[in-house]
Amino acid sequence: MELTENNDFFETVFNSAANGIAVIKSLFNDKGEIEDFSILLFNTYTKKWIGDIEYKNKRFSAVFPTIKKNGILERFIEAAQTGVTANFESWYDGEGIQLWFRFTAVKQDELLIVTTEDITERKKAEITLNNALTAAEKQKRLYDSITSTTPDLVYVFDLSYKFTYANKALLTMWGKSAEDAIGKGLRENGYEEWHAAMHEREIDEVVASKKSIRGTVSFPHAELGKRIYDYIFAPVLNEKGEVEAIAGTTRDITEIKLAEEHQFLSRKKIEESEARLKSMIDQTPSPTLVLMGDNLVIEQINKHMLTLIGRDEEIIGMPLIEVLPELKGQYVWTQVQNVYNKGISFDQSEVLVQHNRTGIIVDYYYNLAYRPLVEDGKITGMIQVAVDVTQQVVARKKMEESETRFRALVNASSDMVYSMNADWTIMRTMEGSRFLSDVEEPTINWFDKYIHPDDKQIVLNHIKESIANKSVFELEYRVLNADGSLGWTFSRAIPILDHENNIIEWFGAASDITSQKEVEQIIKESEEKFRLLADLVPQIIWTGQPDGFVDYYNKRWYEYTGFEENEFGDTSWTPFLHPDDVDLVLGYWYQSVQKGTAYQIELRLKNGDTGEFRWFLSKAVPIKDGSGVIVKWFGTCTDIHEQKTITEKLEVLVENRTKELKRSNEDLQQFAHVASHDLKEPVRKIKTFTSRLEDHLDGKLDESASRFIERIHVATDRMYNMIDGVLAYSKINADLQKPTLVDLNKVIKNIEIDLEIILQKTGGKIHYHDLPTIEGALVLLYQLFYNLINNSIKFAKNETPPEIKLSSKIVTQEDKSLAVITVEDNGIGFESAQAERIFETFTRLNSKDSYEGTGLGLSLCKKIAERHGGNIVAEGNTKGAAFIITLPLKQNENDI
Structure with missing residues (x-):
């Protein structure tokens, strides 16, 4: 069974989709504009989201009322009107919730398929990440500001003793710019030989021991002269615990050394410096914590860290493990102890920490940075910086879960889904692929193993072309199946490009089309039999594609035209048409192709040998599939020259x-x-x-x-009257008149005036209203209704005043609008068997002695009705007569 025919499978896929899917139908207002949609179907994901409500055939805006306010409905309407797929993101607010969705709306015939993906967590993660990056940038600016404004000398050496950083105070002391000083050694920056050699030995010691050292040195300042400095060199460790740089700070202690009396002032400056350090920590945007002593007592903590752990400032002075006892035994607590006990710096992202922030222990993820604090070469405490990345990690894990579901869906496919490296030398298949199922591990020799020998070169050529053009690979070719049998496959692969537009991988799918190829072979054999039979027929037989392009002629065509075989399309037959027939034939043919209707026309074709034009009857019919789509045209051309010649004669x-x-x-x-x-x-x-x-x-x-x-x-x-009637009857077909708009109400009014005396004499009445206006000859229509009304008065019952009623209605027959006017009276009437006979010339149903007349009046009425493209019929009984006249509202001819 074909995959597309498996309704249960598609229902399962539809309902197991990780995103919401809705099938909706456009609703139009009285102006023919789309104003909303009717819900036809939701998948399971959407039904769970909206709850247990009846949604089918309800308006989409009724189930989701806020889509009008945030523009979602407008985007759906635009997709339904233009047929252009809509793909956009939007907030959705409703009933106390705020979520962010990605919507995809695809028009399919009269329906709109809407896919909804909940990207709220990812959006929040992006916002959090952007905020974190902003905070980090702010923190860097703050650190740069601190190091640039501090009077202490701050610097960093690499392992070759060269400066990789120097703050503003140090550059000022040297009297140099950063461009002149960074990347150069001690001697290049003005240090004397003894001074430079001393610091190089100290750097070597720090690298070897991975411990800080402290010392005092005297050297000249560019502006202040000779000064005394206290300095510390500390190791900067990488994630492997190896020293990758040496950070140093140097403080000017000239005043302390030169004058003990300034000791109080110096202590005050130190306290101010410590206060500035505390202020710096408090103002740091990242959660920061300073621990001191063997018990790791909380000495300083900023408000961000307090929020992070869910505590107040009362915890200052308490050991960290008492504040967060749940850390004991966790990986993060081991690293804290290593930093303090071993001086090993710790930097790691997305570290899992389980702790109590809001009353219950929850999993959190942090980017952590721990550094030891060293005084007099001894670790006295540590500083911790933490950034909460829980939302980003959770969002990424959800994306990974979504990818897993995607892989499961791919594996459920009957096609083989595979990937190739950039040059197609290695194949990998998704787990569970059925086609060529023994390819479960990366296969290097797949080309020789699976491609049929006769198809290898064409496959190789297509691969080379796709690689060179970075284009999609599409090809049908034969393969050797895992069981040794021969099969056909259709393979399609797409190149995956990096940011430099280089191919890094190919991703594709291969479908087993063996059955399809077998059917094609059967069709091919059937076509060959058809062609053999067609060549035996004396008629010209041809077939065409759905767009009308001729793709086959039988042998008779080539014999008649002398045309080269296997040349098809319009260019193969239009040169043989008579010049006077070309426009007419092409017009009829293209109209038939466009409308999908049968085609028949007489045309002249030139004989290739004699140059003679002969008449042919050309016919063509469209061959349609079960859904009414044209799949083929079948046509014939029959020589009718002899019949046509006789017809012309x-x-x-x-x-x-x-x-x-x-x-x-x-x-x-x-x-x-x-x-x-x-x-x-x-x-x-x-x-x-x-x-x-x-x-x-x-x-x-x-x-x-x-x-x-x-x-x-x-x-x-x-x-005398009969002679006048015969003359009028003979002239009715001779005098042509131009049609004009005739208001039948005015015609009857004039007749009423002309018969005023006889109406008064007999007490007769003519009843009519709202008669139509039609195209016709005014004189003839007057004569038609005059004769009918005059007859009704003439054939009135004795002692009974004639009552004549005219009524009308408009009907449509064969796309033509007709006026049906009925003239009824209360006269003597006639037998229904005489209804046809009364319109015959000189026919009289009553004694000529009792009733005047020539027997030509109704015959004249019939001719007038027929001259207008209509007709007249009569109905009669003892209660009276009725005449029904049918006349077209518009005349097709210029003359009547």
């Missing part, structure tokens, strides 16, 4: 016939106009002579004769 023939038909229609239109005029003339004469006959026989006609003459009048009127 037919199109020419149809065009000629259309022209003839148009000419015939125009002649017919002219004939209809003339015929209607000529037919009207005899009808008018019949009506005229009938009227004259009626006048001539006025009073002489009986009832039957009058009824016959009346029928002649009715027949001639009907004939």
Whole structure:
């Protein structure tokens, strides 16, 4: 099973992560902007941190309310909007706690993955360390200030008797600058031979005995003349207890020696000097303690040390071991005794000391410096300086624990995780790596042992290139497994660089891709079978990559074009397109590739031998995986030249016939106009002579004769109307009109005015409101609704005033907006079986003697609706008739 398919494994990794992980989804406001996130999932670490609350589908800011104030929510929103990973640190204050986190927000599709790392301890450790460094710098400045302002001469010799330090008082005595004096010996700084030789012997003695010596000497001062000095040489020991330098202090005791009467003044000066020393210790920023005597009694202690051990000044004068009895038996107490008893200086970092500071014994870590105090060559006490580094040590240990967890996670991987030295000659694998599992110890000959002989050179070339360019190494190659079998691996290694950009190590991972390679081989064999089959087909067959780049043609393509084999892509087929087809074909093709839709177009391709262009039908379909992603294009080109040629001939023939038909229609239109005029003339004469006959026989006609003459009048009127109807019906398709915006409310209002007399006569009413505005021909739409409303009045029931109601609604069909207008009445209606027949020309459902009309009105309505790209249907029963007209809101054509 692939690692990525193992849900249980990933759930375990997700919940065992040392940091908090949250999966959240964007929430949008009514403006489409992200304003917050909905919580989908927390890992175990986060759930423990927030406590036992129901968090799913809650707002992120509701569970963590302070993220709005400190800008965290704003950073998450920015990552979700831009897709750029956010990586930042921020304080988080909430419910009496203040923690520092590192947040990483990564957008994944519609989700945001937020990783939270608690770096509070590390931050506090950094702050403490920075404060300690600042204090140390301050302490150094204080020491420099003390040594520079003291009247005593302070200096340091190296083992070759050269000065490595001289304070301001000594330089003043010599009358030299530090640049002129430091690094030079006694004689170079003006000491007489006897004086220099004496001090060199004393330095040798201090080095040999590792004990201080004290003496008195007289030598000239650059400004004060001959003076008497008391001096002490003390050894400076390294961590091995070896003398690495000699520190000296010299005090001017001229006045003491020259005049005993000044003894009181000298004692006072000594006391003042001791007071200054005490003041210096009190002002030292580091915790400092002075112990004196065999019992190591606390003689001086500054406030920082008192805070460090959790005591008050009442402990001055008490033995240290009585103040801190828990030190007995600990490593630190042994070192205290060694400094006092053996004069061995002690300097060590991160020393574990268990002591009672706040009422209970706790582990603390200190950077300690102990120095013996020597008087007259005898150790009389010691000075201690301690810096609390507990927070830094605890933070580092936590980082080490985190690294251990990281190693455990790496070891849980099925891949082999390894490291190489800078030149790839030595391999080390992480414990538990499965792949090539016998490589548990550093392997020097790994290259010869595991790389397949046929792949060694290419692997070696890639290694050399990566080393030379300091670039990532990535390669698939064959390996010899631990059990002797042959396999494939994909290896990726990253160079680790030092501050000078030199490679110090390589870190990488190797995946077993043997199964993948076997599948690729099966696919390759399948492709070969496909190609053999494709070469037998008379059509041109091709395949393309997801971006549309053609990567295969069958044999038919090369036979037709004469093109060189194995040349693919757009450059292999566009030169063979007809120049008039290039832009159209490329436009269709690139649109299909972009949208992932099927492609079909007719195009002309040039024959490589004859230069003739032939018509082809080109088709292509995208092949998609289970998730809908295109993985391949498959296409064909079929020769349709013969069919296309016949079609073109037919199109020419149809065009000629259309022209003839148009000419015939125009002649017919002219004939209809003339015929209607000529037919009207005899009808008018019949009506005229009938009227004259009626006048001539006025009073002489009986009832039957009058009824016959009346029928002649009715027949001639009907004939006259029928001739007008035929002319209007024939002209409805001949007169093209430009579409305009037509407000149907205004159209019905005008019809209502035109039919005002007949409406008043019959007591009829037209009801309508909020009818739509559509594009159309105003004259035709007026005629459409006039005929329908006039019909409703004409076919009203006896003794029943006509009620005509118009209503409308807007619908969408096939992405097209349509207006559906219904005209209903309370007339005589018709049988539903006659709903289609009433739109036929000259069709009448009722007696022509009972109802006037030509039978052309509804046929005309149907033609008008169809001219507008719509339709009309009828519904009827004994309660009335209803006509439903469907018309588009917008016209696609320029003429109607």
